[in-house]
Amino acid sequence: MNSEFMDALTVIEKDKGIDKEIILEAIEQALITGYKRNFNSAQNVRVDIDRENGEIRVFARKEVVEEVFDARLEISLVEAHDINPLYEVDDVVEIEVTPRDFGRIAAQTAKQVVTQRVREAERGIIYSDFIDREEDIMTGIVQRQDHRFIYVDLGKVEALMPLNEQMPTESYKHNDRIKAFITKVEKTTKGPQIMISRTHPGLLKRLFELEVPEIYDGTVDVMSVSREAGERSKIAVHAEDEEIDPVGSCVGPRGQRVQTIVDELKGEKIDIVRWSEDPKVYVANALSPSKVLKVTVNEEEKMTQVIVPDYQLSLAIGKRGQNARLAAKLTGWKIDIKSESEAEELGLLDEQEAEELEAFSTPEAASTDDVAGWLSDDDDDQY
16 A cells, blocks of 8 residues: 555545544454464564555564463563563564565455445445434335335435335336335445335325425424325314414315325325314314214223214215224224214214204315315315
C-alpha cells in the first residue's frame, strides 16, 4: 500500500461516512490473521500501517524471560539487552519480521476489508433510512415472485411481501407499480430486510392521509381502522372542531377522495364512520350502512346489544357476518344484533320506544356502496 491508498481511504471517509481510522484498524487485524495463515506462524504479532505513507510493518511480540521455553513467544533477558539494555523480565519486545512479499497479501487483504466495510456502511445507511419509514407507506415496483414472497424494488433495497400480506383480489406482474405499507425493518447478516404489506390496516390509514388534507394536517383524526383486505374496510374519524364534518372531508366532493383510495385498493369497499366517545353512538355508526334502532351497553363485559329494523338485519350482519365483525373490530366492543320483531318478542323494545328511537336510526357514516351516486351527483356539497 502507498500514499494513494491512504488518499482513497480519505475519499471513502468523506463519501461513505466511514471513519478512516476504523478501516485501518480493521485492515491491521485482518493482516495479522493473513500473516499467521500464509506464513504458518503461531507467534504473537502486531501489524502497523503508517498513517502518512501507507507503509506496512509486521512486528513479532515476545515476552522477556530468564529461561526461554518457546522461542516463538519468548526472548531471553540476555538477547533483549542486546536490543535495549533497559529491558527487564516480563517486558514485551517487538522485533520486525515483515516478510519480503507481504505487500501482495496486504493489498489483497486491504481490498477485501475496504469492500466489506463499505458494504456494511451502505447497509447501515439503508437501515437508518428505512427504520424511520416503518409503519409508513411507499411506492415500489414489482420485480419477481416465488412461492413465498413478492419482491418489490423500493429504490435502495428490495422489499419482501409474504403471501399472507398480499390482497386476494390482486395479481402482481413484473414492473407493476404498487403502494405498500412497511410492517417491519430488520438488520440481518445479508443487510436490512424490509417486510411490506397490502393487507395491513395501516395501509388504509396512510392512503387517507395522502388523499385527505384534513387528516394530514391533523384537523381530522383517524381513530380506528378495521379491514378485511380486498373486500371491505371501516375507518372511524373524528374532528375536535364541531364545524368540520370528518366524514365529508374523507369522502370529498362527489366522493372523489375516497374513490381514489378505492381504486388503489382495486375496488375494496370502505365505510367511513364518525367516531364518538359514547359507545352507543359509535357502535350504531360502525354498523353502517345499516340503520340502528337501539343500542344497549354492558360496560363490565364490554358488550353491546343492537336492535335493527327487520329489513335491515341481513345488512347489519353482512355477508358471512362481515359487517358486524368489522364493526366489532373497529369499536373494540362485542356486538349482539337482534331484529326489531325479535327484540319485541323478548321484551327488549316496544312499539312506542321504536317510534321514539326513529331519529337514532340513521348512522353518521358514509359507504362506498353509494360511490356511484356521489360521482354522478352534480351537488358538490352533498357531503
